[in-house]
Amino acid sequence: xxxxxxxxxxxVASMPTIAQAPASSEKPGxxxxxxxxxxxxxxxxxxxxxxxxxxEDSDLGFxxxxxxxxxxxxxxSNKLPYPTAILPKKGDACVSVALTTHHRSSDSVIVVxxxxxxxxxxxMTADDLANFGSGAAAGMKLTxxxxxxxxxxxxxxxxxxxIERADGTPKHRxxxxxxxxxxxxxxxxxxxxxxxxxxxxxxxxxxEQQNVTLDGDAFDSLVPATAAPNxxxxxxxxxx
Numbered sequence: 047x048x049x050x051x052x053x054x055x056x057x058v059a060s061m062p063t064i065a066q067a068p069a070s071s072e073k074p075g076x077x078x079x080x081x082x083x084x085x086x087x088x089x090x091x092x093x094x095x096x097x098x099x100x101x102e103d104s105d106l107g108f109x110x111x112x113x114x115x116x117x118x119x120x121x122x123s124n125k126l127p128y129p130t131a132i133l134p135k136k137g138d139a140c141v142s143v144a145l146t147t148h149h150r151s152s153d154s155v156i157v158v159x160x161x162x163x164x165x166x167x168x169x170m171t172a173d174d175l176a177n178f179g180s181g182a183a184a185g186m187k188l189t190x191x192x193x194x195x196x197x198x199x200x201x202x203x204x205x206x207x208x209i210e211r212a213d214g215t216p217k218h219r220x221x222x223x224x225x226x227x228x229x230x231x232x233x234x235x236x237x238x239x240x241x242x243x244x245x246x247x248x249x250x251x252x253x254e255q256q257n258v259t260l261d262g263d264a265f266d267s268l269v270p271a272t273a274a275p276n277x278x279x280x281x282x283x284x285x286x
Contacts, residue, residue: 154249175208
């Protein structure tokens with residue numbers, strides 16, 4: 047099953063703009079209530095700007111939490127390019143950006159995306175994960191020079207993950223290297239992807255080591271130490 051990833055591509059392509067925004071300019075967006083992101087299903091909750099970065103979607107059945115060095119950007123990701131006032135959402139319009147976070151001392155960014163099956167109209171299996179996640183590469187190539195892409199799979203308990211890592215530099219800032227990583231899984235009621243544009247090995251390590259719960263099962267890290275594919279670049283350097 048080939049799944050359109052327009053929202054995923056837009057989220058990745060917008061990462062440099064988000065990352066370069068000064069901390070003082072980040073304010074909760076209009077229509078975003080305290081503790082809630084309007085791009086998340088009704089039961090979804092996220093932290094707001096200035097707080098610890100976390101997201102909890104009790105309807106979809108997952109949560110994740112980052113260290114205090116990550117600042118959530120409220121309202122930065124709740125503007126999706128689809129009309130919703132007249133027609134009900136369906137298809138790739140159901141993909142939502144549940145959380146966008148920016149590292150306090152680097153240009154690293156993390157984005158969490160969700161796809162509820164009730165909205166999408168069909169379910170997915172582990173065999174669909176590569177198609178669901180790999181569309182991000184096409185979006186990244188619009189604004190980044192991408193190299194050394196590698197992908198693999200791993201499991202957290204009963205949940206299968208597809209993961210891809212790549213090196214890249216912004217086309218307008220070739221002197222600024224990043225490691226991109228995306229990890230996607232299928233939950234009982236939907237699919238979720240965690241994505242990062244990591245400016246240093248420490249940020250990549252924190253992305254991989256964030257605590258997650260998946261359909262009630264708790265895990266100390268999103269990506270086990272031996273699970274991610276290895277590529278040259280900052281990902282191979284020891285975190286500081």
